[in-house]
Amino acid sequence: MELRDYRPEDAGPTLAVFRRAVRTTAARDYTPEQVAAWAPDDLDPVAWAERRARARTRVAVLADVLDGAVAGFTDVDAAGYVDMLFVDPAAARRGVATALLAWAEATARADGATELRTHASVTARPFFAAHGFVVEAEQHPVRRGVTLTNYRMRRPL
Numbered sequence: 001m002e003l004r005d006y007r008p009e010d011a012g013p014t015l016a017v018f019r020r021a022v023r024t025t026a027a028r029d030y031t032p033e034q035v036a037a038w039a040p041d042d043l044d045p046v047a048w049a050e051r052r053a054r055a056r057t058r059v060a061v062l063a064d065v066l067d068g069a070v071a072g073f074t075d076v077d078a079a080g081y082v083d084m085l086f087v088d089p090a091a092a093r094r095g096v097a098t099a100l101l102a103w104a105e106a107t108a109r110a111d112g113a114t115e116l117r118t119h120a121s122v123t124a125r126p127f128f129a130a131h132g133f134v135v136e137a138e139q140h141p142v143r144r145g146v147t148l149t150n151y152r153m154r155r156p157l
């Protein structure tokens, strides 16, 4: 597995990973209406590219998955907030998210952060719990008029 910094040409592939992760993996835990609100067809690719480039984004590549295209990605800010962590269903349970989270941890530590924080989906909650995060609150954000469920989770560094 190779981890590397996000490049402008990763915009399309990271958006595709996001959509597949939500529509296939997270679809186990969310209704079709919730999935459609979370990962809609009409997401603006330009806004996506700008957001990914602005965030400190790291991508993972596996030579034998998706012909070596992006298999997962994450980001972390200087305070230790992890906004996105998505792994393609074709690369599930092979340690991609674990490797990306280890990068986020090391990066946040180097910035002087004292904790990692995230808003974990129902699907990702067991992953974060397995990595030492604890739930602080259940949340119900509304996207496109549809109520979702996620968890505010935190782990000291």
Ligand SMILES: CC(C)(COP(=O)(O)OP(=O)(O)OC[C@H]1O[C@@H](n2cnc3c(N)ncnc32)[C@H](O)[C@@H]1OP(=O)(O)O)[C@@H](O)C(=O)NCCC(=O)NCCS
Pocket (backbone or CB within 6 Å): 021, 022, 025, 026, 084, 085, 086, 087, 088, 091, 092, 093, 094, 095, 096, 097, 098, 099, 119, 120, 121, 122, 123, 124, 126, 127, 128, 130
């Ligand atoms: C959550 C997610 C990022 C995990 O990615 P992954 O690369 O498959 O995770 P890893 O292989 O690194 O998992 C490592 C460990 O985490 C735990 N884990 C991961 N997914 C799990 C699940 N669905 N249920 C229970 N434990 C899980 C396990 O302990 C696993 O170890 P194991 O495979 O030896 O049992 C991925 O499933 C995903 O993209 N989900 C859909 C999108 C999403 O919800 N993203 C998060 C938004 S906050």
